[in-house]
Amino acid sequence: MSMIEAKLRxxxxxxxxxxxIASPASAPAGxxxxxxxxxxxxxxxxxxxxxxxxxxWTVTAAAxxxxxxxxxxxxxxxxxxxxxxxxxLAKASIFQAAxxxxxxKQLEIR
Amino acid sequence: MVFCLARSRVYxxxxxxxxxxxxxPAGASDxxxxxxxxxxxxxxxxxxxxxxxxxxxxxxxYALDQxxxxxxxxxxxxxPYEFSLEKGKEMFTKPFRNGKRYAxxxxxxxxGIRQNYPYFDxxxxxxxxxxxxxxxxxxxxxxAPLSYVDDEMAALTAYMAFTSRGKxxxxxxxDDPRALEAYQNGKRNFYTRRGQLNFSCATCHVQNPGxxxxxxxxxxxxxxxxxxxxxxxxxxxxxxxxxxxxxxNSQIRGVPLDPQDEDYRDLEYFLSYVSxxxxxxxxxxxx
Amino acid sequence: MASTIRVRAxxxxxxxxxxxxxxxxMDSGFIKGENGELTPAHFIRELTFEHDGRIVFxxxxxxxxxxxxxxxxxxxxxxxxxxxxVSWIDNKGKTDATIVxxx
Numbered sequence: 001m002s003m004i005e006a007k008l009r010x011x012x013x014x015x016x017x018x019x020x021i022a023s024p025a026s027a028p029a030g031x032x033x034x035x036x037x038x039x040x041x042x043x044x045x046x047x048x049x050x051x052x053x054x055x056x057w058t059v060t061a062a063a064x065x066x067x068x069x070x071x072x073x074x075x076x077x078x079x080x081x082x083x084x085x086x087x088x089l090a091k092a093s094i095f096q097a098a099x100x101x102x103x104x105k106q107l108e109i110r
Numbered sequence: 111m112v113f114c115l116a117r118s119r120v121y122x123x124x125x126x127x128x129x130x131x132x133x134x135p136a137g138a139s140d141x142x143x144x145x146x147x148x149x150x151x152x153x154x155x156x157x158x159x160x161x162x163x164x165x166x167x168x169x170x171x172y173a174l175d176q177x178x179x180x181x182x183x184x185x186x187x188x189x190p191y192e193f194s195l196e197k198g199k200e201m202f203t204k205p206f207r208n209g210k211r212y213a214x215x216x217x218x219x220x221x222g223i224r225q226n227y228p229y230f231d232x233x234x235x236x237x238x239x240x241x242x243x244x245x246x247x248x249x250x251x252x253x254a255p256l257s258y259v260d261d262e263m264a265a266l267t268a269y270m271a272f273t274s275r276g277k278x279x280x281x282x283x284x285d286d287p288r289a290l291e292a293y294q295n296g297k298r299n300f301y302t303r304r305g306q307l308n309f310s311c312a313t314c315h316v317q318n319p320g321x322x323x324x325x326x327x328x329x330x331x332x333x334x335x336x337x338x339x340x341x342x343x344x345x346x347x348x349x350x351x352x353x354x355x356x357x358x359n360s361q362i363r364g365v366p367l368d369p370q371d372e373d374y375r376d377l378e379y380f381l382s383y384v385s386x387x388x389x390x391x392x393x394x395x396x397x
Numbered sequence: 398m399a400s401t402i403r404v405r406a407x408x409x410x411x412x413x414x415x416x417x418x419x420x421x422x423m424d425s426g427f428i429k430g431e432n433g434e435l436t437p438a439h440f441i442r443e444l445t446f447e448h449d450g451r452i453v454f455x456x457x458x459x460x461x462x463x464x465x466x467x468x469x470x471x472x473x474x475x476x477x478x479x480x481x482x483v484s485w486i487d488n489k490g491k492t493d494a495t496i497v498x499x500x
Contacts, residue, residue, distance in 0.1 A: 054373070056365035057306045089306070096308065104301040107312045109147075109154045188416045190465055192403060346464040 036076045039083035040067055046090035055097035060089040142294045144283045144383055151384040155332040159320070168336035168391040170329030174320040178327060182395065191268060191341035191393045194261070194348035198269030201262065206251040212266075215247035224267075224274035225390050228379045229282060230289040237292050237375040240267055241352055258352035258369035264339045268348055271339065271392030279336065279390065281383040296380030299373050300331075305364030311377075326397060333385050335378065337394030344397065351378055406481045406499040413475030413499055415446060415454070417468050417483060425460035440488055444468070447482040448475055448499075475499050 043064055050056045063086035071079035155167060162173045172179040202220065205211050213219040227240040244266055245255040256263040283293045303310040311331065314323065319330035341348045349357075352369035355377065359366035367373055401420040406413055419441070426438025438460060446454040453472040475481070477499060484494035 051365075054367060055304055058360060058363045058365055059306050061365065093306075096303065100302045100304070103303070104298055104310065107301040107303075107310060107316065108297070109150050109312075109316060184469075185467070188403065188405065188418045188467060188469075190418070190467065192418060193420050193465065343463075 033071070033076060036067070036071050036079045036083060039080045039087065040064070040071070043067070043083045043087035043090060046087050046094065050090050050093040050097065053094060053097040055093050057089055057093045060086050060093060063089055142290045142297070144290070144293050147297065148384045148386060152332060154316070155319075155330050159330070164387075165389055167330055167333035168385075168388050170334065170337060170394070170396065171320075171327035174330070175327045178397075185395060189341070190343070190395055191348055194265045194341060195268050195272055195393060197261075198265035198267070198272075201266050202269050206248070206253050208252050210251050212244065212247055215243070215250065220270065221273045222277065224270045224392070225277040225280050227281075228375060228382060230284060230286070230292060230379070232284065232286060232289075235288045236372065237296075237379045239351070239370065239375050239378050240270065241350060242370050242375065258350060259356060261347055264348035264350045264353070267339045267350055268393035271390055274390045275392070276389050279382055279386045279388055281379070281386055283379075283383055292376045293380055293383065295373065296376035296378070299377040300380055305359065305362030307362040309362040311358075311381075331381065331384075333388045333391075335381050336385060336388055337391045337396075339392060340394040340396045342396050348393065400495050401493045402483050402485075402495045404481070404483050404495065404497045406475065406497060408475040408477055408499050412471050412473060413448075413481075414471045415469065415481065419444070419466050419468075419485065421465065421485075421487065423460075423462055423464045423466060427460070438488060441466070441485045442488050444485045445483070446470075446472075447484075448472070448479060 043060075047056060047060050047064065050060065063082050067079045067082035067086060070076070070082055152164075156162075156164065159167075159174065166173040169179075169182075172182045202212050213221075217223055224240060227243065228237045230236070231238045241258055241263055244263065245258075248255055256266070283289050300311045303313065314328045315331035315334060319328050321328055335351060338351045338354070339348055340354075345353075352374065355374045356366035356369055402417060403419075404415065404417040406415045408414075421441055422439055423441065424436045424439040426435065428436050430436045440460055440462065441458050444454075444456040444458065445452060453474075454468075454470050456468065458466075479499045480496050481499055482494065482496045484492065486492045
């Protein structure tokens with residue numbers, strides 16, 4: 001595995017760790033529109049916060065869009081799942097922005 | 111330190127990174143020292159690639175890969191950016207509707223000045239890049255601004271870069287706390303990881319120059335803006351610095367900021383400054 | 398209208414080396430534009446080089462050739478000061494041609 005792939009793996013490892021911490025592992029019990037709306041609102045709020053920190057991820061927007069599409073089709077199970085994923089991604093991006101405030105110095109050439 | 115420790119434990123082979131983590135000085139100095147940064151920056155790359163001549167770093171992957179260099183040198187006899195360059199010259203010399211020209215907005219009629227950009231404007235307290243200056247010139251003369259990521263701005267900056275070919279980057283960071291803050295902000299942006307892929311500019315261009323990212327050979331950060339704007343075969347056309355910054359951010363799955371956002375202008379400021387002394391080689395051609 | 402063809406031909410007396418860069422979108426017809434619609438195919442079908450009334454190089458192109466194609470080839474013969482004619486025709490019937498002196 002090349003150096004760059006090794007680093008990519010490391011990045012993903014760290015991120016997966018963060019995602020696991022960030023997202024609750026509950027299964028949607030009885031899908032409903034209200035549950036979806038709550039999940040979507042939470043995800044959107046988190047993404048907005050990431051936007052305030054100027055550190056949104058493209059995949060967060062994609063997950064939010066997927067959630068909306070599923071909800072429009074009436075598939076609330078999927079919609080809630082996508083919304084929860086979006087929230088987790090948004091929270092990870094917030095975590096990234098916060099930790100990078102200091103972490104960047106470790107990469108600096110001095 | 112969380113990320114650093116995770117890496118060291120999981121991959122012992124990442125010795126270079128571990129070494130970086132281990133040897134960081136305890137506290138960062140308060141006042142940025144751009145001159146010291148630039149020296150350290152240059153030394154890092156010169157040490158990493160002892161067989162590459164200093165001026166050659168501006169050729170990016172071609173300085174590091176023989177086969178790519180051979181192909182590039184052949185293409186430079188008849189470079190793919192010729193059409194864009196010609197268009198740029200045409201655009202540059204054509205007067206605005208009010209009769210004035212780009213030449214009226216710039217020192218030396220706008221010829222042979224690219225190496226002085228970006229500069230810190232003490233009156234406004236912000237970094238002015240060439241792209242920003244060009245659009246300001248347009249707006250001051252009643253013309254609509256150009257998109258920072260489209261062909262026309264690329265053609266214009268290609269022509270201006272061409273008139274500066276060979277001239278060394280001469281970026282100034284005055285001893286003004288605002289300029290130093292902009293410089294520091296640029297440096298911070300360079301090293302800050304972003305996007306779901308958690309990459310910073312440094313991840314590719316400091317830690318992995320010469321390595322492959324899929325089919326591409328990564329360029330070293332030293333001299334990386336000297337060849338801009340570039341005709342990228344991937345784009346099938348000429349692209350500006352703004353285009354490269356924004357598309358790169360998207361590629362690592364981070365939502366890009368607006369082109370010419372303060373963070374991007376400061377980033378360009380930092381990256382240009384640390385390449386002071388290296389010759390302008392733009393417009394360039396890349397895969 | 399400005400020529401789409403840039404060409405340079407250099408001879409050493411025996412062999413002439415020709416390089417050319419042609420400005421053409423070479424749309425394959427498979428790519429969607431910004432409006433979401435497929436950009437229709439628009440590509441050079443045939444590229445011809447002639448010297449002394451003799452065809453020295455012909456290219457039959459299709460959608461696989463990229464935008465702004467570059468061609469380099471050599472042919473036996475060709476004299477300094479002689480004419481080299483380059484011409485192309487695309488799938489829409491558009492054409493362009495130019496004549497350059499061999500250096």
